[in-house]
Amino acid sequence: QVQLQESGPGLVKPSQTLSLTCTVSGGSISSGGYYWSWIRQHPGKGLEWIGYIYYSGSTYYNPSLKSRVTISVDTSKNQFSLKLSSVTAADTAVYYCASKTYYYDSSGPTALFQHWGQGTLVTVSS
Amino acid sequence: SYVLTQPPSVSVAPGQTARITCGGNNIGSKSVHWYQQKPGQAPVLVVYDDSDRPSGIPERFSGSNSGNTATLTISRVEAGDEADYYCQVWDSSSDPVVFGGGTKLTVL
Helix, strand or coil: CCEEEEECCCEECCCCCEEEEEEEECCCCCCCCCEEEEEEECCCCCEEEEEEECCCCCEEECCCCHHHEEEEEECCCCEEEEEECCCCHHHCEEEEEEEEEEEEECCEEEEEEEEECCCEEEEECC | CCCCECCCEEEECCCCCEEEEEECCCHHHCCCEEEEECCCCCCEEEEECCCECCCCCCCCEEEEEECCEEEEEECCCCHHHCEEEEEEEECCCCCCEEECCCEEEEEC
């Protein structure tokens, strides 16, 4: 069973870069089959997809955040990371890492998030 | 971009049936996935591909999808089902990952 765990600072100053790492256990990040994703949830709000990376390094970002987001992978450590630059108070949220499975069914291509980390609250404040 | 619309809240008495809708343009042509999120916890997949259940999810959870509306149905609702529920689709023509705004299920 794949398990994910986020880690990183819980407090970031405005204009700085938010950095989080997700450690994957119970499976190899290089085994394929999953796209390693970041999702956030503003306090009391819904889920917002940030982006994902394949073990090969291929990435795809939410267009609304693309200019500030970098997701990278370290297969040797079985980890992937998120960097969000120039943060403001609007980036205060719980950040989740998750595994995205992409496949084809009778309706065509689809994707879902099967495994999630417990989430980590990041507050942007001076 | 593709938009999924959910009612903000649904209330139901214990033992009754809860129906949570997810509206989207021709959503019946897409696969819909549903997540349950209890306070302070990460989301959990409860229904995928419109109506399938992951292992460990009670049969009380079911789903359907047709036309412009997908529905998550929870039969014989229990107090432990109180949570936020989110629908999600993949839309390759726009922002590929789309979540609905979420519905808070209250068990009276």
